[in-house]
Amino acid sequence: MNIGVFLSAADLGEQYTVPAKEFGRLMGEGGHSLVWGGSESGLMKVVADAVQASGGRLIGVSVEFLHDVARKDADEMVIARDLAHRKAELLQRSDAIVVMVGGTGTLDEATEILELKKHGMHRKPVVVLNSAGFYDGLEQQFRRMESEGFLPLPLADLVHFADDGAAALAYLQEQV
Structure with a gap:
C-alpha cells in the first residue's frame, strides 16, 4: 500500500520522534511505501529513515521552493510547482492517508483531504x-462538529483517530 503521510519537517522531541520511528518501521516491515513531502529534515526525515531502513520505498513530493531540502536517495521524487499541486499529487499517489503531528502546513493538508472526502472526491x-x-x-x-450537525456524514466515515502506529496501520489494512 502507498501510505501518504502528512507531518512536520521540524525537529521535535522524543514524544513525537519515537512514535514516528515506530510507525515508519512498521510501514517498511509491512512492505508499504511512504508517500510524503520529501523533506530531508525533522520528523519527515525520521519517518523516511525508518521506512527505508526496514525495507519500504520512499515516494517524495517536494515543491519548487523547497527542492534544496528534498531527500536525495528517495526511490522517486516529484517536484510540484506549488503547495496546492503538491497536496493533489500526495493524494493521487496514496492509497490511504495518515496525519501525524505538525503545524499549520499539516493542518492545512489534513483539512483539505477531509473536505475532499466529505464531498466524495475520494474514498x-x-x-x-x-x-x-x-x-x-x-x-x-x-466530535462537537458531528454532534451539532456540522458533518454531513458520520465522523467514523470521515476520519479515524489512532493512539499509536500499530493501531493506525491495522485500521488502514482493514480499510484498503
Missing part, C-alpha cells in the same frame, strides 16, 4: 495518529 481512509495526545483537541472539535 481513501484517513487516520490521525494522535502521538502523545497531540490531536486530543482536534478530536474533541470533530
